[in-house]
Amino acid sequence: MASTDSFGARGTIQAGGGEHEIFRLSAVEGAERLPFSLKVLLENLLRTEDGTNVTAEHVRALANWDPAAEPDTEIQFTPARVVMQDFTGVPCVVDLATMREAVTELGGDPAKVNPLAPAELVIDHSVIIDVFGRPDAFERNVDFEYQRNKERYQFLRWGQGAFDEFKVVPPGTGIVHQVNIEHLARVVMTRNGQAYPDTLVGTDSHTTMVNGLGVLGWGVGGIEAEAAMLGQPVSMLIPRVVGFKLTGEIPAGATATDVVLTITEMLRRHGVVGKFVEFYGEGVGAVPLANRATIGNMSPEFGSTAAIFPIDDETVRYLKLTGRSAEQIELVETYAKEQGLWHDPSREYAYSETLELDLSTVVPSIAGPKRPQDRIALSESKEAFREALVDYAGAPDQRDPDDAAGTPSAVDEAGEESFPASDPSSPSSGNGDGAPHTAVSAASGATGRTSKPTRVALADGASFEIDHGAVVIASITSCTNTSNPSVMLGAALLAKNAVDKGLAVKPWVKTSMAPGSKVVTDYYEKAGLWPYLEKLGYHLVGYGCTTCIGNSGPLAEEISAAVNEADLAVVSVLSGNRNFEGRINPDVKMNYLASPPLVIAYALAGTMDFDFENQPLGQDTSGNDVFLRDLWPSAKDVQSTIDTAISQEMFTKDYADVFAGDERWRSLPTPEGNTFDWDPESTYVRKPPYFEGMAPEPSPVKDIAGARVLALLGDSVTTDHISPAGSIKEDTPAGQYLREHGVEKKDFNSYGSRRGNHEVMIRGTFANIRLRNQLLDGVSGGYTRDFTQEGGPQAFIYDAAENYAAQGTPLVVLGGKEYGSGSSRDWAAKGTALLGVTAVIVESYERIHRSNLIGMGVLPLQFPQGESAASLGLDGTETFDVSGVTALNDGSTPRTVHVTATKENGEKVEFDATVRIDTPGEADYYRNGGIMQYVLRGMLRN
Structure with a gap:
């Protein structure tokens, strides 16, 4: 869609062998004082201004940014491209494949369903170190990887051939973020005759590594990534920007890793969650690109949304080293200088806060034993270890059992998962490096009651003590x-x-x-x-x-x-x-x-x-x-x-034919055609029901009547509590499903590997063992009361939801403050919708999860200011009616809707809930039943 260009910013430049349309930042008063990262956002708004979702007022709000103000202005950011890793990327491709079938059923051309922004997926999360310390370790580990993941890989190979603008980097090539900086990143994009900053979102929190190359981007959940792939903007608040000044040089004996651990410690202590961090000053030019990427990579560890370096001579040097074309390099330099995006070390830009690090003060360091921000000087590491050991040695395992099963910490972002160490059926390999088979000891100094020397004898004859x-x-x-x-x-x-x-x-x-x-x-x-x-x-x-x-x-x-x-x-x-x-x-x-x-x-x-x-x-x-x-x-x-x-x-x-893959990849039997031939026996990749019964035009929005409470939750319920993650236990609905489909316990794999199967993922939604559903007393885990049965007995949340669906009963979830905080996981919203939840009523939301709920057709509501389920006397046994939702059919969004909760004795609790549909685009998504339905209907109209 062409920009309305209220500021007359449209112009052209000659660079890289051609003429390109650009939107000049100099056309907007105040742009020159903005930090690098906000200039990139400002250009994004200028180019995508449509008068509705992106308005002249949004452009002015960003140009007039007050560094001292707390963020309160929501803008719509349209990333130039999307990067994915395989675990979090598979569901995105599953949804695209399903959209093609829906288009076919509605009389459209399935070949027209494609990502509208370039999308690249790197398969890098599936290799496990079963074999090590021997020359054939790589080949054997890759063989195991293909055995475990054949179905997923065949599906991705089909997608690679079926979709325009979608490319797959096969297994055994590299890690998504390194492939991104070495090959995929453009720094300046060219598309449809325009040149503009390379920006992106990625389905992995360490997407921020590309910030070291002057590319603005960060990790998001799958729904935001899908939205970006389909040309839809991502909602965000204009952030505070922390300026981080670098001076001096790294001393002998210290490394880039020591620098990044020092920066992580500093920024965690300072507090940068939700903020951009931007590096500036005379010292920036002396920081090699590889070190910049190392620092940008750790942005999730210190909590910022992004941690970016500006474009300068070092950026250009790295682009040359990594084999980018001369035309691309000329475009990057010309565009950056034209737009004021070229680093000027003598200028002091406006920042919300500033910090400074003299690199010469950095010392060799490690971090641990459980958080990346807990830096320890190497010279103090032995003493620090002994102090920490008191919390671990001889005491019961302090790990939460769900963490031990592989559930990510709430610090994780963007759907990045932590998975079981290995398939227990896989062979393991001893260290075949010829280490001498002599009795040696790891008990070098552990003393007193914290010492527990333990003899180990390996099958190959090696004998030693560990402690x-x-x-x-x-x-x-x-x-x-x-x-x-x-x-x-x-x-x-x-x-x-x-x-x-x-x-x-x-x-x-x-x-x-x-x-x-x-x-x-x-x-x-x-x-x-x-x-x-x-x-x-x-x-x-x-x-x-x-x-x-x-x-x-x-x-x-x-x-x-x-x-x-x-x-x-x-x-x-x-x-x-x-x-x-x-x-x-x-x-x-x-x-x-x-x-x-x-x-x-x-x-x-x-x-x-x-x-x-x-x-x-x-x-x-x-x-x-x-x-x-x-x-x-x-x-x-x-x-x-x-x-x-x-x-x-x-x-x-190495990157000449990076998408072709090796013989294993090329020889995979792969379905062909514009639509995917779903295997009805697959337990990894299944067609989800999002578009079943969908008509070319949306049905009118309806009020909610007779809804039951699926879960009554407290404060700070994160998407880690809601979204399935980690290992699959046999006695859960997901485990029962796999057993019923002939899968042995040893082959269950993880929720992460089965993200392309909605049947598994629905059964794992709200199933985290730390979840406390207050409908039950003293019970943790994925349970609720099933009011389709006499007396409302305890049941698995999935089983109860199935019974409610059979009765045609809609569901609601009640919660407290900061609902959906933590990582922005796609299945937290997808699973909620597929369980039959029509509305969520809480005291406050984490912004991205609220948006994701709308993207799945779930209505986000808030209790009146100062009220809660408890203050209103709600215990979750009520039936809920929500009226006033139908006002959305008029093209407007009501500020409130009326909620009536009827108790078992007939007593009613009534209140007006705030509707948290915050933008016109979100209202369109909700009216259509979700973002995918909205985009699909738009494709049919076009």
Whole structure:
């Protein structure tokens, strides 16, 4: 849709071999003082101004932004593109496939149903480290991955061929965020004759990694991603922007990982949730792009929506290195300078708040044992470990049982899941790196009652003792650090030095190397460093998200048994971004984040109970003590290796045919045609019922009559409480469904892997074991009272919802403050709608979940100011009537509707509930029964 261009901003530029239409920011008074990130948003509004959802008033509100004000102005942001990982992306493609069938049934052309914004999905969340420490680890892990995920992969291959503007990066290629910065990101987009800033949303919280490249984007839930794919805007508040000034240079011995852990600690302490963070100042130009990406990646860990660096010479240098075309690079530079988006280090822009870090003050650090913001100076790590051990050693497991089963922390965003460590039916592999089979010990210093030396004898003859603090996983993994050559080559050079000194990794350590792209493999090979990594057990295990999301795979059976029998507080050390309790491995209580070189250092030490300054890692071949300082590569050595080992040709070669895949991918039997041939026996991918019985025109909106309460909930119920996540238990409705469909318990897999099957996901909605439904006394989990039965007995929420549906009874959910806070998970809204919930009435909402409910056709209502279910005397046994909803049929949105709750004795409680449909676009979605129905009808009309 063409912009109404109230400000006369439309113009043209010549760049990149052609003329492009642009919307000049200079046409709007006040634009020049805005921070970089808000200028990007301002251009977005100028270009998409339609007079309804995006108005001149919205443009002025952003141009006149008050840095000191609390956010209260909602705007509609239209991302230029969408990126997805496979777990959260599959449901989006399922919905598109279902839309095609609905169009066919309504007499339209299914081939016309396509993403309206470019959408790219990278399969990176499915590889599990079953095999490690041996040359064939990569091939075997990929084989297991295909065995587990064949149905999902066939479906995605069909989508890759069937949809325009949808591309799939196959398994074994890389991690979505690294592939994004190295290849997918445009920085400046060109489309339909226009040039404009590259912006995006992604179905993974660490989408913010691309902020390091000057691209504004962040993680969202699946419904927002689907909306963006279908050309619909994402609602957001004009945010506060925190300016973060960087000065100085990183000192010798410190790494980019240490910088990002320091920044994470600072920003968590400062408080940046819901805000943009923007880096500025003279020091920005000296920060390499890889370090910028490492910092941007950790935005979810310090809580900001985005953490962005502006476009400058370093951006252009990186684009050249990674093989972007000369025309694209010229366009980026010309456009950024024309629009005032080129970094001017001498300018001080308006910021809501500011912080400053002198990089020269950064010291080597780790973070843990359970939160990424809990930074510890390496020099204090032994003491800090011993203090933390008191909470873990010899005490009952402090993990919430649902966390142990893989449920994400509420800090998680954008639908990113934490999954069971492995399919228990898979074989595991011992560390075949030739570690000497001698009796050694990980009990180096644990004393008193917190020491519990435990003997382990492996089947291959190795014998050793482990104790509290034993490092049983030391993994170089995750998008955060594997994209950064300085830390990856630093780790390899440290490995070389260790091997040259005759050191070896302790035999109880599960080692793994999971780079974020094949470029890492290329530069390791060119530098001649792979043999040294492999000598220490760091063989390639896969290209993808592994340990960081809980795909660490099983420990050796003997080690696992010893850990659990002795209740040992053992440790993982990983170069990742998440270390929440229960996330990394079910056997591991304490988890620490560290730079790749320190991961190897801890693998050599074998224990967290270690002082690198004063304790030797071992002895060299002459019997001399070897300390970490003896192995640490100099900054000069790292840089010279970078300069000689990394070339533009590596990027152009590895990404030349990135969507084609290997022989496994190309040989997958794949359905063809404009519509998908659904397998009625599939338990992974099924056609959802969103469009069943849908007419070309929406039916009039109806009032709600005779509704029953499915759940009466308290304050701060998060989407993690509502949305299915983690492992599937056999005695639940989801487990019963899988058993009825012939799936063995060992093959249940996780809710995350089955997100494309609505039957599984509905049964897991509101089923979190921490959920407290106040319809029941003292009961936690997915239960309610079923008032279709005499006396309203306790029942599974899913079973009760089925009984209500059979009676034609609509449902409502009652809740307290901050309903739907936490992560913006798509199935929190989808599952709610598919259970038959027509309205949710709460005291207040988290903004995105409220919007998602509307996107699924559920009416979000709020109790009158100061009132609640309790203050109104509601206990959930009432029947509810909601009148006044029909006013929406007139094209307007009522501010309130009238609610009448009738108790079993006939007594009535009446109140006016606020309607939380906040924009004209949301009203259109609701009138159509949801966002997908709205878009589908628009496609039919066009």
